[in-house]
Amino acid sequence: MSAAKFLYILCEGERDEMFYERLCERITGQTYIQPQDFRVRRGSNFKTAMAAARVLISRFKHWPEPQDVAVIIAVDNDRAPAHPGGKPAPRPLPPLDLKKSARYPALVEMITAALGPDPGNRVVNVALAVPVEMIESWLLMLLNPDGGELPLFSEISPISRQYYGGGTPPPQLKELRDAEAAKLGLDLDTLFYNAADQGDLDRLAVRSESFALFRRDLLAWRGVGDRVP
Amino acid sequence: MITHIKIQNFRSFVEAEVDLQPFSLVVGANGSGKTNLLRFFSCAINLTDLPKNFSDKPGRFVKDWQPHVSKTNEGCAFELNHGDVLFIRGDSVNAGKDFTIRWSLRPEGAAQIFNLIASRISRPEKIILNAVVAEDGTGTTAVLEMLKSGDRDDLFDRIEEQFRLYVPEVEKLSLKTSGEGTKQIQVREKALPIPLPATELSEGTRIILAILTIIHQEKPPSMILLEDIDRGLHPRLFEYLAPLLRDIAIKHDINIVATTHNPYLVDAMQDHKEAVIIVEKKDGASTLSTLASRLEGLDYDKVDPDDLPLGQLWFSGLVGGVPKSLSSRPAK
Numbered sequence: 001m002s003a004a005k006f007l008y009i010l011c012e013g014e015r016d017e018m019f020y021e022r023l024c025e026r027i028t029g030q031t032y033i034q035p036q037d038f039r040v041r042r043g044s045n046f047k048t049a050m051a052a053a054r055v056l057i058s059r060f061k062h063w064p065e066p067q068d069v070a071v072i073i074a075v076d077n078d079r080a081p082a083h084p085g086g087k088p089a090p091r092p093l094p095p096l097d098l099k100k101s102a103r104y105p106a107l108v109e110m111i112t113a114a115l116g117p118d119p120g121n122r123v124v125n126v127a128l129a130v131p132v133e134m135i136e137s138w139l140l141m142l143l144n145p146d147g148g149e150l151p152l153f154s155e156i157s158p159i160s161r162q163y164y165g166g167g168t169p170p171p172q173l174k175e176l177r178d179a180e181a182a183k184l185g186l187d188l189d190t191l192f193y194n195a196a197d198q199g200d201l202d203r204l205a206v207r208s209e210s211f212a213l214f215r216r217d218l219l220a221w222r223g224v225g226d227r228v229p
Numbered sequence: 230m231i232t233h234i235k236i237q238n239f240r241s242f243v244e245a246e247v248d249l250q251p252f253s254l255v256v257g258a259n260g261s262g263k264t265n266l267l268r269f270f271s272c273a274i275n276l277t278d279l280p281k282n283f284s285d286k287p288g289r290f291v292k293d294w295q296p297h298v299s300k301t302n303e304g305c306a307f308e309l310n311h312g313d314v315l316f317i318r319g320d321s322v323n324a325g326k327d328f329t330i331r332w333s334l335r336p337e338g339a340a341q342i343f344n345l346i347a348s349r350i351s352r353p354e355k356i357i358l359n360a361v362v363a364e365d366g367t368g369t370t371a372v373l374e375m376l377k378s379g380d381r382d383d384l385f386d387r388i389e390e391q392f393r394l395y396v397p398e399v400e401k402l403s404l405k406t407s408g409e410g411t412k413q414i415q416v417r418e419k420a421l422p423i424p425l426p427a428t429e430l431s432e433g434t435r436i437i438l439a440i441l442t443i444i445h446q447e448k449p450p451s452m453i454l455l456e457d458i459d460r461g462l463h464p465r466l467f468e469y470l471a472p473l474l475r476d477i478a479i480k481h482d483i484n485i486v487a488t489t490h491n492p493y494l495v496d497a498m499q500d501h502k503e504a505v506i507i508v509e510k511k512d513g514a515s516t517l518s519t520l521a522s523r524l525e526g527l528d529y530d531k532v533d534p535d536d537l538p539l540g541q542l543w544f545s546g547l548v549g550g551v552p553k554s555l556s557s558r559p560a561k
Contacts, residue, residue, distance in 0.1 A: 010545075014554050014555065014556040015556070017554070018556065018558060022558075034554075036546055036549075037546050037551065037553065037554050038545055038546045038547060039544060039545055039546055039551075040545060041541060041544055041545075044541070047533075047535075047536040048536055048537055048541060050536070051532045051533065051536040051537035052537055052541070052542075052545045052547060054528070054531070054532055055527050055528065055529055055532060055537065055542065055545075055547050056547055058526070058527045058528040058529075058531075059526065059527060059547075062526050187559075189556060189559055190559040193558055193559050194559070
């Protein structure tokens with residue numbers, strides 16, 4: 001399969017970029033040139049990520065002809081509702097989470113409005129990486145394919161304490177990530193890269209519907225000559 | 230005021246042009262060519278005797294005029310639009326043209342780069358006639374004393390008034406004698422019974438005072454070039470500082486060009502996107518463009534600026550002017 005030559009990734013940082021790029025390479029079976037780096041500042045809310053994604057997609061929607069370009073837009077789901085890969089339970093969530101709007105459907109709607117409904121007829125290939133609940137979820141499932149249910153929160157914090165009824169929550173995603181890094185004696189960059197490079201992607205797709213959707217998008221990428229004019 | 234520039238073969242620039250506004254803010258990655266842009270202004274505008282000092286022959290350059298590393302055998306050239314006057318010099322641009330130099334230089338210095346150092350701003354200074362603020366901020370005290378004791382105490386009062394606006398703790402700005410013919414800046418703060426010498430002020434406070442002194446000098450340079458203007462300043466000051474610099478530039482019919490790495494200062498340019506200049510290296514050469522031009526075709530006007538302020542937009546890389554990734558894949 002010849003998907004595209006150039007790859008743009010909109011994400012929060014270089015580690016995330018390396019992780020998504022390596023997953024993309026393995027799934028599509030090719031390497032890419034990244035002409036530019038796009039970032040959403042860490043700690044930004046979804047509105048900012050969505051606005052940045054809209055501006056990025058706007059760059060392409062005015063192109064008259066399909067180009068050898070593919071785009072990954074990566075945003076953590078962070079317990080937002082209505083992700084097809086999310087679970088309706090457990091609830092209730094803390095009030096802050098209940099106010100969140102649906103992320104994955106909003107991104108799909110924006111891309112469809114800008115580039116059309118048919119992925120095979122777009123001027124660029126697009127894939128959405130919206131891990132439920134965050135990139136660490138995919139990482140931990142890659143590192144422990146037979147592991148149990150993962151926690152919902154990024155870290156032990158007032159919000160996660162609230163969810164666990166005011167008591168001390170069990171280790172959350174970033175704590176589990178750090179424990180894995182310590183156990184393997186790896187820095188975080190290497191931990192993420194090795195997981196993307198060596199993890200079992202088929203088993204991840206079974207366990208994580210959000211990853212299965214990302215992989216589906218990547219597998220639908222087409223080279224310029226293969227796309228419908 | 231200069232409204233447009235074109236640069237050929239100067240330091241990191243091979244060929245670049247951009248419109249200038251009264252106050253222009255320059256952003257870009259480290260090493261992209263921001264400082265070379267300021268050097269260009271300083272070199273081009275301060276040339277006093279062009280036919281003598283600027284070589285027509287390829288390979289011969291006056292001091293400070295360095296060509297791009299890929300074009301060492303070619304001449305440098307530039308154009309400056311100053312009002313309706315097109316000022317041209319250089320081998321390729323003026324080839325075959327009969328041109329006249331019509332640039333009128335201000336005797337006190339036409340363009341000046343400022344790379345302000347707080348410790349130089351606060352030192353006691355000998356009071357001299359016709360003092361000016363130097364590149365590192367030296368001379369601030371002497372200029373303030375000249376204004377205060379001369380017949381331009383109105384300018385001193387304006388500096389003090391704006392200084393109080395930006396640093397609300399300040400109650401009074403004055404100069405004390407610290408030796409024979411020597412003065413030092415001192416500041417009375419609201420909560421303190423005695424004035425503080427400038428050495429006790431924060432770095433940012435001293436830099437604000439120097440900037441105010443530079444732009445309120447009786448005869449400011451025709452172009453003020455400020456490197457890393459955000460250094461030491463609280464981000465909340467930017468929304469006041471940017472309009473002030475614009476107002477001063479318009480009022481004096483001068484250009485103020487400042488470099489920054491601070492997205493909050495870029496936020497303050499929301500209504501003046503044409504005044505943000507993005508410097509980027511492409512294929513080893515620095516390029517120039519405005520934020521307004523980079524936004525064309527991006528439908529940014531359909532995005533709520535509260536969701537993606539200009540500084541965030543610049544940080545994202547969607548309009549360029551950002552560094553390349555620093556990390557690389559772990560070694561296997």
